[in-house]
Amino acid sequence: MPLCAFRARTVTKKGEPMALGSRWDRLTRSEAFNGYVLVSPTAIYAILMLAAPLATIVAYSFFKDGYLTIIREFTLENYITTWTDPVFRAVMLRSLMVSAMVTAATVLLAFPIAYYVSFHVPASRKARWLFLITIPFWTSYLIRVFLWKVILGYNGVINSGLMNLGLIDEPLTFILYNVNSIVLTLAHAYAPFAILPIFVALEKIDRALLEAGQDLGESRLMTFWRVTLPLAMPGVVAAVLIVFIPTIGDYVTPQLIGGGKIPMVANLIQARMLDLDNKPMGSAIAVSAMAIVTLVSLIFLFMNRRFLRGQR
Amino acid sequence: MKFPALRAYALFYLLFLYAPILLLPIFAFNDGTIIAFPLKDFTTKWFEQMFTTPALAQAVKNSLIIAVSSSILATTLGIFAARASTRFAFPGKAGIVGLIMLPLVLPEIIVAVSLLVVLLGLGIKLTTFTVILGHVLICTPYAIAILNTAFSSLDRSLEEAAYDLGETKWSTFRLITLPLVMPGIISSVLISFTISLDEFIIAFFLAGSEPTLPTYIFSQLRFPKQIPMIMALGTVLVLMSVILLTIAEYFRRRGIAKTGGTDTGGFL
Structure with missing residues (x-):
C-alpha cells in the first residue's frame, strides 16, 4: 500500500498525464478496486467466522452421529427425527x-x-x-x-x-x-x-x-x-x-x-x-x-x- | 403540550423500562439475604463481599481482556468496512455489507453454536481467545453503524483539498479524515466494549472453563445465598455502563457537530 501511494505521488509530481500510468496504476485508482481492498479485512473475517461456520452446521445437519465422532455420510435422518x-x-x-x-x-x-x-x-x-x-x-x-x-x-x-x-x-x-x-x-x-x-x-x-x-x-x-x-x-x-x-x-x-x-x-x-x-x-x-x-x-x-x- | 395523555403514557413507559434497574441499589444496600419487602437495615457488606471473592476477580479479569480486545478489533474492522461502504461504490457491495451486518439480526445462539462446531472440529481449545473471536463478530455491525454516520457526514472536499496540496492517500487519512471521525471511533470502541462485557450466550458456549463476568453471574444465580452480592455487582455494572454510554453519546454528538451534520439521534 505505501508503495503504490508513493508511486502515485511521483507520477503526479512529474506532471505526467494519467493515461500513461500502467494498467496496475489504473486498477489501483479505480473505485471498485479501492472499495474491495478496504472492505476485504472485514469481509474476510465475516466469511471465515460467520459464513463458513453457518455452512458447516448446514453440512453437519446432513451427517450421521457416531459415538464422539461425526460420520461424514449423507443422511436425512436428523431432519426426519427432528420433524417427527x-x-x-x-x-x-x-x-x-x-x-x-x-x-x-x-x-x-x-x-x-x-x-x-x-x-x-x-x-x-x-x-x-x-x-x-x-x-x-x-x-x-x-x-x-x-x-x-x-x-x-x-x-x-x-x-x-x-x-x-x-x-x-x-x-x-x-x-x-x-x-x-x-x-x-x-x-x-x-x-x-x-x-x-x-x-x-x-x-x-x-x-x-x-x-x-x-x-x-x-x-x-x-x-x-x-x-x-x-x-x-x-x-x-x-x-x-x-x-x-x-x-x-x-x-x-x-x-x-x-x-x-x-x-x-x-x-x-x-x-x-x-x-x-x-x-x-x-x-x-x-x-x-x-x-x-x-x-x-x-x-x-x-x-x-x-x-x-x-x-x- | 398538546397531548397530555401521550406525554403521561411516555413517562409511564420510561418508568416501566427503568423499574427493574431501580430495584438493584435498593436490595444491594439491604441487610437481608432474601430479596423481598419489608426492607431491613442499611448495609455495605455485599459490596465488601464482592472484593473478597477470588472467582469474581478472575471473571472480571477475563471479561476485561475480552472486552478490550474485542472492542479494539471490532472498531478496526468497522473502520475498514464503514470507509469502504460510505466512500466507494463496487459491485456486490450490498451482499458483502449484508453478510457483515448479519449478526445484528441473527439469533446469537446460532452464531455461538456454529462457531463452536467449527472450533471443536478444528481442534482449537476453548479459551478467552475463542470468546474474542465471537465477540468481534457481533460487535462489528454496531461499530459499523456508528462509524457509517461518522464517515458519511464527512465533507469530501476537505480530503480533496489535502490531495491537491500534495498529501498522499495515507497521510490525508491520518491528518484529515482520522481526526474528524475520531469521536465516532471512540464512541464505537465504548459501545463495543459495553456489548462484549455484557454478552452471555457466546461466552457461555465458547469460553470453555474460563468464566467471564456474565457466565460467572449466571452460575451464581442458582445459589440464593449469593443473590445479594449479585445485586451489589449489578449496581456497579449498571453505573459503569451508564457512565460509559454517556461518554460514548458525548463523543458521538461532538463528532456530528464537528463535521457539521445534524443529529439524527440514537446509536442504532
Whole structure:
C-alpha cells in the first residue's frame, strides 16, 4: 500500500498525464478496486467466522452421529427425527407463539412512544429522549432478566409487597414460571429495539403531507389513519422483524424465568449440542429453526409488500 | 403540550423500562439475604463481599481482556468496512455489507453454536481467545453503524483539498479524515466494549472453563445465598455502563457537530 501511494505521488509530481500510468496504476485508482481492498479485512473475517461456520452446521445437519465422532455420510435422518419429534414441534410452536406475543406487545406499546418523541418532543430534546430509552437496553441483560424473577418470584417483590400491604394472604403462584412471565420479560428487554426503527420512519414523514390532509378536510384521526400510519409502516415492519428474530432464539429468559421447565428452541439446541453432544441433531434443529424464522419473516414481508413498495 | 395523555403514557413507559434497574441499589444496600419487602437495615457488606471473592476477580479479569480486545478489533474492522461502504461504490457491495451486518439480526445462539462446531472440529481449545473471536463478530455491525454516520457526514472536499496540496492517500487519512471521525471511533470502541462485557450466550458456549463476568453471574444465580452480592455487582455494572454510554453519546454528538451534520439521534 505505501508503495503504490508513493508511486502515485511521483507520477503526479512529474506532471505526467494519467493515461500513461500502467494498467496496475489504473486498477489501483479505480473505485471498485479501492472499495474491495478496504472492505476485504472485514469481509474476510465475516466469511471465515460467520459464513463458513453457518455452512458447516448446514453440512453437519446432513451427517450421521457416531459415538464422539461425526460420520461424514449423507443422511436425512436428523431432519426426519427432528420433524417427527413431538418435543421439537411443541418447543418450536411455543417459541413462535412467545415471539409473536412479545413482538405484538413490544411494537404496539412502542408505537405511541416513537410517535410522541417524533411529533411532540422539541427537536433539541429528541436525542436526550432516545438516549434515555436506550440506556436500559445496554445494561447487563442477564441481571435485567434475573430482576424480573426477583420481582415476580414466590417470595418476590410483588408478592412480599402485596402481603406486606395486607392485600393478599398467601403468595400468588401464577405470576412466575409460565409463558406470560417469559413474554413480559422479553417485551421489557426488547422495547428499545422496536422504538428506534418506528421513530426513524416517523421522522422521515414530510410534515406538509399531514397539513395537506387536514386542509383537505380530514379529521386528525383520519389523517393519522390514512397518511401517518401507512408512511410509518416500513418502520413498523422493521421493528417487527428486529424483535421477532432475536427473541425466538433467546436462551436466558426461558432458562431463568421459565425455571428451565418451559424450554424454547435455543434451550433445545443447547441441550442437544452440549448435554447430549449430538452435533448433527443439534445442527438439524438449528437449521430447521432458522428456516422457519426466515419463512415466517418472508411471509410477513410479503403481506406488507404494498407498504414497502417504492421505499428503496 | 398538546397531548397530555401521550406525554403521561411516555413517562409511564420510561418508568416501566427503568423499574427493574431501580430495584438493584435498593436490595444491594439491604441487610437481608432474601430479596423481598419489608426492607431491613442499611448495609455495605455485599459490596465488601464482592472484593473478597477470588472467582469474581478472575471473571472480571477475563471479561476485561475480552472486552478490550474485542472492542479494539471490532472498531478496526468497522473502520475498514464503514470507509469502504460510505466512500466507494463496487459491485456486490450490498451482499458483502449484508453478510457483515448479519449478526445484528441473527439469533446469537446460532452464531455461538456454529462457531463452536467449527472450533471443536478444528481442534482449537476453548479459551478467552475463542470468546474474542465471537465477540468481534457481533460487535462489528454496531461499530459499523456508528462509524457509517461518522464517515458519511464527512465533507469530501476537505480530503480533496489535502490531495491537491500534495498529501498522499495515507497521510490525508491520518491528518484529515482520522481526526474528524475520531469521536465516532471512540464512541464505537465504548459501545463495543459495553456489548462484549455484557454478552452471555457466546461466552457461555465458547469460553470453555474460563468464566467471564456474565457466565460467572449466571452460575451464581442458582445459589440464593449469593443473590445479594449479585445485586451489589449489578449496581456497579449498571453505573459503569451508564457512565460509559454517556461518554460514548458525548463523543458521538461532538463528532456530528464537528463535521457539521445534524443529529439524527440514537446509536442504532
